Amino acid sequence: MSATSLADEFDVSEDAIRRDLRALAAEGKCRRVYGGAVPLLASARPMALRVSEGSVRKSQLAQAAAKTIKPGELVFLDSGSTNLAMVDCLAPELGLTVATNSLDIAAALARREDIELILIGGAFNRHVGGSVDASAIAAVSLLNIDRCFIGACAVSGATGINVHDHADAIFKRAVLQNSATCSVLATSEKFQERAPYRIATPSQIETLFVESDLPANEAEKLTQAGFNLVRAAPASTTN
Incomplete structure (x- = not known):
């Protein structure tokens, strides 16, 4: 998902979306990529x-x-x-x-x-x-x-x-x-x-x-x- 499309869907700023994506990545729920984020496969999540x-x-x-x-x-x-x-x-x-x-x-x-x-x-x-x-x-x-x-x-x-x-x-x-x-x-x-x-x-x-x-x-x-x-x-x- 791209930060732009998510910002449009939820009617919030792209900065807010990028902040939330960083938080989700830190929790191991997605992986940040340029312009957005991608889901993680089960075995691609952090070992912890x-x-x-x-x-x-x-x-x-x-x-x-x-x-x-x-x-x-x-x-x-x-x-x-x-x-x-x-x-x-x-x-x-x-x-x-x-x-x-x-x-x-x-x-x-x-x-x-x-x-x-x-x-x-x-x-x-x-x-x-x-x-x-x-x-x-x-x-x-x-x-x-x-x-x-x-x-x-x-x-x-x-x-x-x-x-x-x-x-x-x-x-x-x-x-x-x-x-x-x-x-x-x-x-x-x-x-x-x-x-x-x-x-x-x-x-x-x-x-x-x-x-x-x-x-x-x-x-x-x-x-x-x-x-x-x-x-x-x-x-x-x-x-």
Whole structure:
């Protein structure tokens, strides 16, 4: 919507409309663009607004993914609300070192005395919920990551793993290049969305963790594209 058309519709000044659009953008309800604003897709909203949504579904994915981690590994948890759910699923006896660029994930890991924490720093990106700038990329390039869990905004068999933020995409590709294996935890709505920046093809992802009720036709398309799917346990059987 343009500020001019909104001002005409509500019979107020364009300055008033621009002020309201700035307030709505600050609340994560739209994105300001030149001359107006555009709506946000669910996965394009700031991470702080996504953390509490679908917590049960994200926990189920996190539990399935945590079972693949081996003792003594250096694990990278990319910024994302589903990856945040993994912190509570990491077994204390594994003796893990976990690196992350996410402030929320780092804060949760800091309370775990059984896990060594590496915080990847740099300028904080509020939309992403972590650091994805050149400093963060340089820090990641010095790590030999055994297993990374990359965040995704959109997933498809045709385009692979995709995100909305350009800097975030560059950072994620750097993490992928410095990791022995890479997995993605994807809630079902991400298979219906599109994002402009590609991170990885299906062949670059070791495991795509999906929800238990992902439709069979969608799962078949993803498998045919080359994804290795692992379904999370349904809520009734998740401990």
